[in-house]
Amino acid sequence: MAQGIREAKQEMRALVRAARREMPAAAQRLARDRLAARLAGLVADAGAARVSCYLPQPGEADPTAFISWAVEHGVEVLLPVSLPGHRLDWALAGDAGAGPAAAPGRHGILEPTGPRLGGDALASVDLALIPACAVDAAGVRLGWGLGYYDRALASLAAAAAPPPVFAIVHDAELVEALPREPHDVPIDGVVTPSRILRFP
Numbered sequence: 001m002a003q004g005i006r007e008a009k010q011e012m013r014a015l016v017r018a019a020r021r022e023m024p025a026a027a028q029r030l031a032r033d034r035l036a037a038r039l040a041g042l043v044a045d046a047g048a049a050r051v052s053c054y055l056p057q058p059g060e061a062d063p064t065a066f067i068s069w070a071v072e073h074g075v076e077v078l079l080p081v082s083l084p085g086h087r088l089d090w091a092l093a094g095d096a097g098a099g100p101a102a103a104p105g106r107h108g109i110l111e112p113t114g115p116r117l118g119g120d121a122l123a124s125v126d127l128a129l130i131p132a133c134a135v136d137a138a139g140v141r142l143g144w145g146l147g148y149y150d151r152a153l154a155s156l157a158a159a160a161a162p163p164p165v166f167a168i169v170h171d172a173e174l175v176e177a178l179p180r181e182p183h184d185v186p187i188d189g190v191v192t193p194s195r196i197l198r199f200p
């Protein structure tokens with residue numbers, strides 16, 4: 001049973017990986033700009049002064065236009081740093097002092113170079129915006145299988161007042177149903193270039 005779920009997850013990851021590779025650059029840019037508008041609206045509605053987000057891998061839903069908007073408008077943005085043991089640390093966007101604001105980290109993904117805030121910093125945001133491979137209509141999130149965000153969300157759920165968690169994905173990555181294991185933490189909503197969906 002558990003083996004069947006693992007295989008189903010791997011199949012979905014392969015489908016999304018392939019679709020991301022096929023996505024034309026112009027469509028990526030359009031999605032990035034539409035995401036920025038949606039995310040800015042969500043942050044304004046939530047009155048969030050501090051959020052988490054991420055620097056994208058190629059093909060992934062691209063929140064960089066949103067991050068620029070947020071930093072310009074005084075919204076603090078925490079970005080993930082991958083640690084050994086598939087744990088996350090956090091640092092502020094645009095807080096690298098005199099050096100470059102970001103440099104490639106553990107998985108070749110750009111990471112912020114400013115002071116590290118510690119793994120618990122995620123609990124200090126007003127709204128957690130996180131990457132995903134896919135999300136389903138019931139709020140199940142699929143990642144890339146290393147458990148970085150499963151772990152981070154599990155410890156977030158134990159915080160005194162955990163913030164709402166929204167994943168950011170391309171429209172085609174919001175699917176009807178995903179395989180789920182007990183450790184998969186349900187999320188509160190999803191943001192795509194064309195919509196914001198809140199789960200009950």
Ligand SMILES: Nc1nc2c(c(=O)[nH]1)N(C=O)[C@@H](CNc1ccc(C(=O)N[C@@H](CCC(=O)O)C(=O)O)cc1)CN2
Pocket residue numbers: 017020054055056057058059060080081082107109131132143144146147148149
């Ligand atoms: N932009 C971004 N940063 C992130 C994550 C993420 O999903 N996206 N993470 C989330 O955990 C953590 C890093 N974990 C990662 C785990 C697996 C792969 C990886 O190689 N993924 C795919 C390729 C993705 C693609 O083609 O779009 C793979 O398995 O081949 C990357 C990062 C922290 N930072």
Ligand SMILES: Nc1ncnc2c1ncn2[C@@H]1O[C@H](COP(=O)(O)OP(=O)(O)OP(=O)(O)O)[C@@H](O)[C@H]1O
Pocket residue numbers: 009141142143144145146147148149150151154181183184
């Ligand atoms: N709370 C947790 N503590 C420790 N290990 C965990 C926890 N949650 C998940 N894991 C482990 O992380 C691995 C990846 O799980 P899964 O395949 O569900 O990842 P995922 O949904 O792709 O999520 P992520 O985005 O976090 O990588 C599994 O081996 C799982 O046992």
